[in-house]
Amino acid sequence: MKLRSAICLTSAALALAVLTLAGTLPAGATDKIDPVADAKAFQKFFTDKFPKVKFEDFVNGPYSMNEDLHRQWQEKEQFPPYEFSLEMGKEMFSKPFKNGTSYEDCFPNKGIGIRQNYPYFDEKEGKVITLELALNRCREANGEPPFSYVKDEMAALTAYMAFTSRGKPMDIKIPNDPRALEAFQNGKEYFYTRRGQLNFSCATCHVQSPGERIRAEILAPALGIMNAMPIYRSEWSGMGTTSRRFTTCNSQIRAVPLNPQDDEYRNVEYYLSYVSNGLPISGPGARP
């Protein structure tokens, strides 16, 4: 009798412990995080939805969705609107800082042809490092003030670095580190979470409605969307960084944007870049 009571009591305690543990885990944490399966499903979704679009053409955003726009873009590429930024970036990149070092000293392969590896997960820091963040850290480590994440200088530097990687397939790694998996998962959650008064998520436009019009714009597919960054946008009459794209997307849906390079933005960039692995870098891009 005593033994039976003890077994019952132990079972009840175990059940309670399991329930308590489940209650403390974040939503979705009980699901296995599987970036490989996620990327496969993500790419399949778009290739099934747009069977006529060549895989590598997804990086051209709205131009891959509409034949007329595609023709306009091909003409535009003869005298690309981002050219001025590219030249500025090239000049800035090779100019030494006051201490004699330059950007080349902060990056592998002197910063040439490495865009496809960003963002990466830094296991020492336990966080995602984007190219924009790495550039500003390089400046600060060498006694230079950081650039604004949304303005021309940062766009010019990343434009030049992207250009040196053109055609190379996006190659984002997720190390075998639970923190990296968590960053990927948090980025995914951010991507699908509705926010702002308009109750839109990133996916509302870029998964549910690519190719559709929103006012005068044709929405880009999420697949390959990071590969074209930074971009010249006619709507902005200038260049824009990834940070600028994220913050303006938030404002457009009436959500107060977070600070550029906050963890949420770094994680969503990590997620979006990873699921576009294999697609070529096409940045800098031009958009209507």
Next chain:
Amino acid sequence: MRNKMFKSALALALLAAGATSALAAGAEEDFKTAYAAAESANKEAGKLRNQWTTTASTLAAAKKAADAGDFDKATASAKEAEALAKASIFQATSERTRWKEMEIR
């Protein structure tokens, strides 16, 4: 007799003025209460990383109306801002699980 009438009129005028200022003070207090509630709800939305731009602009409109002395309008705007902030809190809370409905699998 005339003096008595004058005193009564003066008393009436003072009473009316007092009532008006008491009403104004009441309206200002109502605004302050409504504004504080809206600000508090918006702060809560901030902790959830989900503030709305419209909450901020409605709070600003409330403050502007209050600065101009229009406390009825200011209170109405503050109450609207509180409702917006509460909606953003609801959104952030429900999206903790709802986001999965949109996920590509």
